[in-house]
Amino acid sequence: xxxxxxxxxxxxxxxxxxxxxxxxxxxxxxxxxxxxxxxxxxxxxxxxxxxxxxxxxxxxxxxxxxxxxxxxxxxxxxxxxxxxxxxxxxxxxxxxxxxxxxxxxxxxxxxxxxxxxxxxxxxxxxxxxxxxxxxxxxxxxxxxxxxxxxxxxxxxxxxxxxxxxxxxxxxxxxxxxxxxxxxxxxxxxxxxxxxxxxxxxxxxxxxxxxxxxxxxxxxxxxxxxxxxxxxxxxxxxxxxxxxxxxxxxxxxxxxxxxxxxxxxxxxxxxxxxxxxxxxxxxxxxxxxxxxxxxxxxxxxxxxxxxxxxxxxxxxxxxxxxxxxxxxxxxxxxxxxxxxxxxxxxxxxxxxxxxxxxxxxxxxxxxxxxxxxxxxxxxxxxxxxxxxxxxxxxxxxxxxxxxxxxxxxxxx
Numbered sequence: 306x307x308x309x310x311x312x313x314x315x316x317x318x319x320x321x322x323x324x325x326x327x328x329x330x331x332x333x334x335x336x337x338x339x340x341x342x343x344x345x346x347x348x349x350x351x352x353x354x355x356x357x358x359x360x361x362x363x364x365x366x367x368x369x370x371x372x373x374x375x376x377x378x379x380x381x382x383x384x385x386x387x388x389x390x391x392x393x394x395x396x397x398x399x400x401x402x403x404x405x406x407x408x409x410x411x412x413x414x415x416x417x418x419x420x421x422x423x424x425x426x427x428x429x430x431x432x433x434x435x436x437x438x439x440x441x442x443x444x445x446x447x448x449x450x451x452x453x454x455x456x457x458x459x460x461x462x463x464x465x466x467x468x469x470x471x472x473x474x475x476x477x478x479x480x481x482x483x484x485x486x487x488x489x490x491x492x493x494x495x496x497x498x499x500x501x502x503x504x505x506x507x508x509x510x511x512x513x514x515x516x517x518x519x520x521x522x523x524x525x526x527x528x529x530x531x532x533x534x535x536x537x538x539x540x541x542x543x544x545x546x547x548x549x550x551x552x553x554x555x556x557x558x559x560x561x562x563x564x565x566x567x568x569x570x571x572x573x574x575x576x577x578x579x580x581x582x583x584x585x586x587x588x589x590x591x592x593x594x595x596x597x598x599x600x601x602x603x604x605x606x607x608x609x610x611x612x613x614x615x616x617x618x619x620x621x622x623x624x625x626x627x628x629x630x631x632x633x634x635x636x637x638x639x640x641x642x643x644x645x646x647x648x649x650x651x652x653x654x655x656x657x658x659x660x661x662x663x664x665x666x667x668x669x670x671x672x673x674x675x676x677x678x679x680x681x682x683x684x685x686x687x688x689x690x691x692x693x694x695x696x697x698x699x700x701x702x703x704x705x706x707x708x709x710x711x712x713x714x715x716x
Contacts, residue, residue, distance in 0.1 A: 306467070306588070306589065306590065306706070307467060307468065307584050307585045307589070308583075308584045308585075308586075308589050308590065308591060308592040308681055308682070308701065309584060309592065309681060309682065310468070310581060310584040310585055312468050312469070313456060313459065313469060313470070313471040313472060315453075315455075315456040317472075317473060318453075318455035318456055318471050318472075318473045318486055319473040319474075319475060319484045319486050320452035320453050320455075320484070320486075321452065321484050321485075321486055321507040321508060321509050321549060321551075322452070322484070322509045322549060322551035322552070323346060323347035323350060323509060323549030323550070323551040324344065324345070324346055324347075324350075324452065324507045324509075324547065324549050325344070325345045325450040325451055325452050325454075326342060326343070326344050326345075326450065326451065326452075326454040326455065326457070326458040327342070327343045327344075327345075327445075327446040327447050327448065327449035327450035327451070327454065328341065328342055328343075328446055328449055328454060328457045328458060328460075328461045329341040329343075329442040329443070329445035329446035329449065330442070330445075331388065331435075331438045331439055331441070331442035332438055332442075333388055333389065333390035333391055333428070333435055333438055333439065334389070334390030334391065334428060334429070335390065339457060339460050339461035340388060340389045340390050340461060341386075341387070341388050341389075341439060341442050341443070341445075341446050341461065342385075342386070342387040342388075342446065342458050342461040342462055343384065343385070343386050343411065343443065343446040343447055343450065344384060344385040344386075344387075344458070344505070344547075345383065345384045345415065345450060346382065346383055346384065346547060346549060347549055347550075347551065348381065348383070349381075349549075349550050350381070350382070350383070350547060350548060350549045350550060351511075351512055351514075351517045351547070351548045351550070352373065352382040352423070352517075352545060352546070352547050352548075353373070353517040353518040353520070353521040353545070353546050354369060354373055354423070354521060354543060354544060354545040354546070355521055355522055355525045355543075355544050356369065356370060356542060356543050356544075357538060357539060357540060357541065357542035357543070358538065359538050359539065359540050359542070361394060361395060361430075361540050362394070362540055362541070363392050363393050363394035363395075363396075363400070363426055363430075363540045363541045364393050364394070364396060364400035364401045364403070364404040364426075365393055365404045365407075365423075365424040365425050365426045365541070366540070366541060366542075366543060367401065367404075368401070368404050368405065368408065368423075368424055369423045369424065369425070369543065372420055372421075372422070372423055373423070380418055380420040380421045381421060382421055382422070382423055382547075383415070383417045383421040383422070384411060384412075384415055384417065384421065384422045384423075385422065385423045385424075385425065385505070385545070386407060386408070386411050386422060386423075386424050386425070386443075387424075387425040387426070387427070387461070387462050387503065388407075388425075388426050388427075388428075388434075388439055389426075389427050389428050389461065389462055389463065389464055389490075390428040390429070390464075391426060391428040391429055391432055391433075391434050391435065392426050392427055392428045392429060392430045392432075392540060392541050393426040393434040394426070394430045394431070394540035394541055395430050395431040395540070396431070396432075396433060396434065399433060400433075400434065403433070403434040403436045404424050404426070404434070405419070406436055406440070407424050407434075407436065407439055407440070408420075408422040408424055410439075410440040410443055411443055414443055414444060414447050415447070423545070425503055425541070425543055426541060427462065427464055427490065427503055427541050428464055430540055455471055455473070455486055455488060456469060456471060458471075458488055458505075459471040459488040459489075459490075462488065462489075462490040462503055463490050464490060464492070465492045465493055465587055465710060466490050466491065466492045466585055467492070467585055468585065469488070470488060470489050470490065470491075470578060470581040470582065470585065471486070471487065471488045471489075471578075472486070472487060472574055472577050472578060472581075473485065473486040473487070473574075474486075474570060474573075474574055476566060476567060476570040477566075478510070478554040478563045478566050478567065479554070479562055479563055479566075480553045480554045480555070480563070481552060481553045481554055482552070482554075483508060483509060483510045483552050483554050483567060483570075484508060484509050484552070485506060485507070485508045485567075485570055485571065485574055486506070486507055486508075487504065487505060487506035487507070487574055487575065487578050488504070488505055488578075489502055489503060489504035489505070489529075489578045489579070489581065489582060490502060490503050490504075490582075491503070491534075491582040491585075492534070492582065492585050492586055492587045493534060493535060493537075493586070493587040493707070493710065493711060502529065502539070502542060502544075502582055503541070503542075503543055503544075504529060504543070504544040504545065504575070504578060504579075505545050505547070506545070506546045506547070506571065506574065506575065506578075507546075507547045507548075507549065508546070508547070508548050508549070508552075508567075508571075509548075509549050509550070509551040509552035509554075510548055510550070510552050510554045510555070510556060510563075510567060511548060511550035511552065511554065511555045511556065512548050512550075512555075512556045513555075513556060513557050513558060516556055516558070516559070516564070517546060517548055519559070520546065520567075520568060520571060521544065521545075521546045523568070523572075524544075524546065524568075524571045524572055524575045525544050525575070527572050527575070527576070528572060528575035528576040528578070528579040529544055529575060529578075529579045529582075531576075531579065531610075531696075531697060531698045531699060532579045532580070532582060532583050532698065532699050532700065533611065533614045533615050533698065533700050534582070534583060534586040534587065534589075534700065534701055535586075535587070535703070535707070536615045546571070554567075579699065580592070580699055583699045583700060583701050584701070586700075586701035586707075587706070587707045587710045587711065588703070588704040588705065588706030588707035588708075588709070588710055589701035589702060589704065589707075590624060590681070590701075590702055590704055591623050591624065591680075591681055591682070591683060591701060591702040592681065592682045592683075592699070592701055593614070593623060593682075593683050593684070593685065593699065593700050593701065593702070594682075594683070594684040594685070594697060594698075594699055595610045595613050595614045595684075595685050595687070595697065595698045595699070595700065596610075596684060596685070596686045596687065596695070596697050597609045597610045597613075597687045597689065597695065597696050597697070598686065598687065598688050598689065598695045599688045599689040599690050599691055599692060599693070599694075599695075600689050600691055600692055600694040600695065600696070601691045601692040601694060602692070602694045603694045603695070603696050605640075605641075605642050605689075605691075605694070606689070606694050606695055606696035607696045607698070608640045608641045608642065609636075609637050609640040609642070609687060609689065609696075610687075610696050610697065610698040611640070611698060612636040612637065612639060612640035612641075613633055613636045613637065613640075613685065613687070613698075614698045614699070614700035615636075615700070616632060616633075616635075616636045617703055618632040618635075618636075619632045619633055619636060620700065620701070620702050620703035621702070621703050623678065623683065623702040624702035624703055624704045626675065626678040626679055627678065628654065628659075628671060628674030628675055628677070628678050630652070630654065630659050630660065630674065633652065633685060633687075634650075634652070634660060637650060637652075637687060642689075645689070645691075646663075646690065646691075647663040648662050648663040649662065649663065649689065649690030649691070650662075650663050650687065650688065650689060650690060651687070651688040651690070652685070652686065652687050652688070653684075653685070653686040653687075654674055654677045654678070654683070654684075654685060655677035655680070655683060655684055656677075657669065657673045657674060657677055659674060
């Protein structure tokens with residue numbers, strides 16, 4: 306079940322010149338399903354990423370960080386490899402060995418260095434990676450390489466997702482057009498903490514050294530770090546932006562007119578992908594937008610939005626279509642703003658003003674709240690009355706099906 310989430314159309318996913326994808330069925334967890342993805346980049350491409358802050362981060366995350374080190378000595382990244390069905394997390398030295406073996410095997414096939422490869426895994430934690438299956442399937446994925454395989458790539462990285470997640474756009478910059486296409490996966494174990502799933506975005510624009518890393522962090526903070534499903538930060542969260550430089554558009558600095566144009570485009574596309582994750586949240590029946598306004602700074606707005614979006618009591622009330630709005634006020638109160646003047650707090654459910662000056666709006670009628678709660682998409686707006694900062698997060702409800710899906714995950 307998804308919340309107003311159409312399946313992406315293959316024809317709408319635009320190829321990015323200089324970037325290819327190949328898919329194979331390795332049988333990692335289940336037979337007859339796409340579970341191995343290889344992505345390749347032309348020489349001269351740039352790659353940047355952000356990763357989970359979970360201290361039990363998976364072996365591939367550790368290797369990605371090393372291969373993307375910002376000390377100026379790292380090799381040029383030429384390929385990425387993703388397996389589903391097994392997270393290769395909580396696997397110790399053996400897990401590191403298997404991730405490095407994956408890089409070495411792919412490097413041999415592509416005739417590049419293993420340090421030029423970024424590995425990614427997603428699936429069950431604390432189980433050994435079936436390395437033989439992965440290595441034996443790599444030639445099949447390489448033989449399948451093509452620029453127009455975005456839809457199949459989105460399918461190949463799915464775990465508990467009910468459908469592939471992908472989107473694409475063409476942006477008109479000063480010197481010409483730029484293509485941006487991305488895929489992501491995620492439906493559970495989603496909570497903002499650096500990155501919150503697997504996400505890959507490619508563009509044919511060219512960036513000056515150092516710019517892509519800055520852009521990637523900013524995009525992550527305003528999209529994938531602004532969603533939550535269940536409050537669990539995964540061991541494998543990774544978000545990558547790749548630029549092949551095959552477009553005539555070159556971004557020389559943050560003051561370049563093209564930088565602002567592409568920044569806005571990347572944020573828009575990444576938010577669309579991030580919201581796809583929420584709309585496909587495990588067991589989700591409702592999509593909720595939490596808008597927090599009037600904060601002293603963005604961080605305290607984020608604290609409030611996060612507290613409301615993460616609250617199991619709030620999420621279960623929304624699942625039941627029950628306007629038990631005191632739960633939202635309680636979450637605002639414990640969000641962590643020590644000097645919050647609750648008498649200045651206002652709250653709206655949709656366009657219904659439900660809380661006024663820290664208490665129930667005298668004009669609020671329960672029937673009006675119930676009417677809003679019946680919708681599949683609901684906005685909660687909170688005004689703190691402290692300043693001009695704002696922050697938005699997206700979340701979903703918490704249903705019986707969420708428990709069932711996660712109870713049966715390994716079976």
